[in-house]
Amino acid sequence: MFSNFAKSLFAGAVMLAGAAQANEIVVGGKNFTEQQLLSSMTAQLLEANGFDVDNRGGMGSAAVRQAMENGQIDVYWEYTGTSLITYNKVEEKLNAADTYDRVKQLDAEKGIVWLDASDANNTYALAMRKAQAEELGIETLSDFAARVNSENDLTLASNAEWYARPDGLKPLQAEYGFELSRDQVKRMDSGLVYEALKNGDVDVGLVFATDGRIPAFDFVTLTDDKGYFPAYALAPVVRDEILEAHPEVGELLNTLSAKLDDATMARLNARVDVERVSIENVAADFLGEAGMM
Template sequence: MLSKVVARHLLSVFVVLVALRVSAAAEPIVVVGKDFTEQGLVAELTRQLLASKGFDAQKVQGLSTSEMHAHMRARRGDIYWEYTTTRLSLVYGDRANYDKGAAYARLRELDLSIGYTWLRPTDINNTYALAMRTQSSEVLKIATISELFAAIGRGTNLIVGINKEFAERPDGLEPLERTYGSHFPREIVRQVDTDYIYQALRISGVDVGVVFSTDGRISGYDLQILRDDRGFFFNYFLAPIIKTETAQAHPTLVQILEALSSKLDSATITRLNAEVDVKRRLIRDVAAEFLRDSGLIQGNR
């Protein structure tokens, strides 16, 4: 009689353990992304790639940087893509300008301690830059930031467009001026929304604008990035980060994500960004095409 009771008890425990295991396996993998095109692309690339491998992948998109970090701190996401300097500066207060290897090593150590693992970085370096219309750059013979400051110092009439964040960042306007030993007269500086800067450059609303170096509108609108000849702008390498417990539960995720990151560099993401922002294609369609063309998935999934 006792053996039957024990057997039933063990069977009950086994059923519960199996149910818990199935439940855990059935939990979706949540991919978290920010509120601009490049982030939308890498989040959607991740979602589609994981879905093609049989995962229930869901996406939380459209967050600001601070919202995304808060989302991850609350452990409501499994995977996100972040830029090295953004994470180091805003989360850890580390404002050094690391190269890719040093930034990766530093962040891997820091984030492992709070339960997140940095995977292989891409070759995407989406740093800040200053851009002009190509025609204006050629006519005025301004190819570098030093030449820009020199031209303004000579009285060349140029309007500079920046966003609010650039006016306040530790790698923003005033530090840039200190590095170059010069100054933009404040009457020529206009603060405008980030997205509008590209349009303002295109229609001559401003002559010089702060841009992101991998934005597809740079080539789409025939803009020219000025060479940062004093090396002021920080490196912002993009990498996938995964919750460590998620990686341990699903070891193949690491291989899948690193296969994707190995296919991405600045030229590639700039082209994909242009497909969305210039040609007005849907992010999901651009992502699906890239995954097929790169051989990461097969067929029309």
């Protein structure tokens, strides 16, 4: 039989263990540079503010979403277009604001809360070498279309998937009123597009808007002035149970989200992919620069 003193110690230990577990936040993330940076930033920020963190970054997109729906992770960063199209199967074309509103509504029904969207939008884009774009006076996709229609002397590199997708090159050409011949479109792996553009093998390349190689290789993305590409705004998503128990998590992540935009994410991605600085160091440096640590 336990003495009353022993019982009190045991009860206190159980309460402390429960409190520690309740204070643990499980951070998830996908398995590419930008997502690994965001997972590390989130983990370090929460730890600096007194939370115990289990960082489970590096998961596949479908896996991380399923883990959140199952309550196995508590927070990660998602893209509005991915939730709209991939997870919620919405085919309707929406602008950025309506995309955010729709996924916020649909995911709330699953216990997932979208916090404030950042100004980082990791959507598809067409990029050129900055010097050539300035020489030709091309700033927008409409400028690009006009050049194709007048001179027809530009080549484009694209991955094979986007070339053939029903929301890829063909409807883009229809939207902007131009047409490239098969010989003018070079299909290759996504990673090779950046090298081909950098080396001058092509004039225009299909890129992801926040890729670190865009600033590192002195590329410029062409403004999508007709809003063709879907919005993939980056935002933190959290299980509603976590926000109810720890509203300060939402406040911290909203503050971080407000500090992110395309140029910032591209710079951070480049430090990892081009300069080969570790994920953890890049994340810590940014939080320090932003005055959050």
